[in-house]
Amino acid sequence: MNKAPPRILAIAGSDSSGGAGIQADIKTITMLGGYAMSAITTVTAQNSVGVQAIAPMGGAIVREQIASCANDIGVDAIKIGMLHDIEIINAVAEGLDLIDSSVPIVLDPVMVATSGATLIAQDAIAAMRETLFPKATLITPNLPELAHLLERSLTDSSQMAGAAEELGEDTGAAILAKGGHTGDARVIDILYVPDTRAVQFEHARIDTQHTHGTGCTLSSAIATLLGHGQPLVNAVRLGRNFVRHAIENAPGYGLGNGPLGHQAVRSLSED
Numbered sequence: 001m002n003k004a005p006p007r008i009l010a011i012a013g014s015d016s017s018g019g020a021g022i023q024a025d026i027k028t029i030t031m032l033g034g035y036a037m038s039a040i041t042t043v044t045a046q047n048s049v050g051v052q053a054i055a056p057m058g059g060a061i062v063r064e065q066i067a068s069c070a071n072d073i074g075v076d077a078i079k080i081g082m083l084h085d086i087e088i089i090n091a092v093a094e095g096l097d098l099i100d101s102s103v104p105i106v107l108d109p110v111m112v113a114t115s116g117a118t119l120i121a122q123d124a125i126a127a128m129r130e131t132l133f134p135k136a137t138l139i140t141p142n143l144p145e146l147a148h149l150l151e152r153s154l155t156d157s158s159q160m161a162g163a164a165e166e167l168g169e170d171t172g173a174a175i176l177a178k179g180g181h182t183g184d185a186r187v188i189d190i191l192y193v194p195d196t197r198a199v200q201f202e203h204a205r206i207d208t209q210h211t212h213g214t215g216c217t218l219s220s221a222i223a224t225l226l227g228h229g230q231p232l233v234n235a236v237r238l239g240r241n242f243v244r245h246a247i248e249n250a251p252g253y254g255l256g257n258g259p260l261g262h263q264a265v266r267s268l269s270e271d
Contacts, residue, residue, distance in 0.1 A: 006227030008034040009069050010220055011062075011092055012081030012110075013042035013119070019259030020046075020213030025079060025220040027262035032242065034224040037073060039065035039095070042084045042119075048212055048254025054119070056084040059091035066095030075099050077227035079220045080136075082110040082119050086127045093131045104226040107136040107173075108219035111145050125149070133171040138232065140219050141167075142178040157188040164192040176222075176236060178215070191236050199233055201240055210250035210258035217260060218243045 008029045015021035022038050029036035041062050045053040069075060078099070083089050096105070109128065111120050120128075129149065133139060146163050147154040154163055157179050164177035172194060179188040191199045221239035230238065242265055249261030 005033055005035040006076040006224065006229075007037065007069075007074050008077050008079065008220070008224050008227050009037045009039065009066065009075045010079045010081070010223075011039040011041060011066065011083075011095075012079070012108075012216065013044055013084070014040050015213070016043075016045050017047040017212075017254070017259070019048065019254075019257075020216045021082060024213040024216040024260070024262065025081070028217050028220040028242070029224045031262055031265055032221060032224040032228075034077075034227055035073075037069045037075075039069065039092075041088050041092070042082055044119075047256075048258045049256035051119070054084065056088060059087040062088050063091040063095045066092070067098055070095070070098045075103055077223040078103060078105045079223035080105060080107045080132065081216055081219065083124065083128060083132075084119065085121045085124050089124055089127045089131055093135070096132075096135055101135075104137040104223065105135055106138045106140065106219045106223040106226070107132060108140045108215050109145050109149065110215065111148060129171075133173060136171070136173040137226070138174045138176060138222065138236075139167070139171065140176045140178060140215065140222070142180060142215060146177055157184050157190065160188075161190050161192070161198065164190050165198065168192045168194045174232060178218070180211075180214070189236075189240065191233065193232065199236075201237060203240070203244060206244070206247050208247060208250060209256070210252060210254075210260065211247060212254070212257040212259050214243055214247065214260065217246060217262065 010025035026036040164175040168175040225235035246260035249264030
């Protein structure tokens with residue numbers, strides 16, 4: 001009898017064009033052998049060139065989506081993405097209280113879309129940091145998000161490393177600082193785990209504009225791999241490989257930052 005797939009709950013916004021958000025999460029979780037569930041926090045009208053409209057869900061329905069999954073199917077790992085406002089953040093926190101605290105939570109602090117559109121209310125950032133960061137196993141900010149959280153400018157990987165350590169010590173969570181926005185010749189990501197060590201991952205930059213949904217894809221990949229029982233460092237390494245191969249196989253759709261080729265990644269490459 002085949003082993004049951006890990007049950008992965010993605011709590012995030014919907015992307016109508018399928019490149020990011022819940023749609024990218026479900027594709028990633030499925031391709032990595034997980035069972036995908038969702039709690040949709042926000043509906044967006046967006047595509048490769050921008051975000052045209054945002055309609056946040058009410059807190060009660062967000063909380064009930066989480067409860068419905070947790071109370072019947074069960075949850076082995078959680079990915080949290082776009083949370084638009086304080087009401088939604090509080091509802092997610094209440095929903096998480098229904099789930100065993102040993103379940104790993106990967107929190108992607110989505111603030112700005114690849115196109116530059118703001119995706120979270122300003123006052124919600126402080127609420128997310130106070131309410132959800134303490135519950136997270138891993139937080140995955142990119143460079144602009146990390147700079148925003150620490151309220152200072154960051155430009156290169158050496159500054160990013162210090163910032164990851166600072167945020168990790170402050171929150172108690174592991175931090176994966178993503179270096180795609182630095183001026184470094186290679187993409188350098190730094191995983192800082194409080195009280196243990198920092199691990200650096202890197203690869204050559206890929207010359208493409210089709211990177212819509214990379215952060216969503218990476219966080220849901222890591223959550224799925226944690227749900228499979230992978231140690232954190234392995235989950236990050238394999239999750240990065242998944243994203244890299246998905247970028248390399250992007251279908252080329254859209255006039256701007258197009259979606260990744262999730263459908264082309266059918267195995268966990270370790271190269």
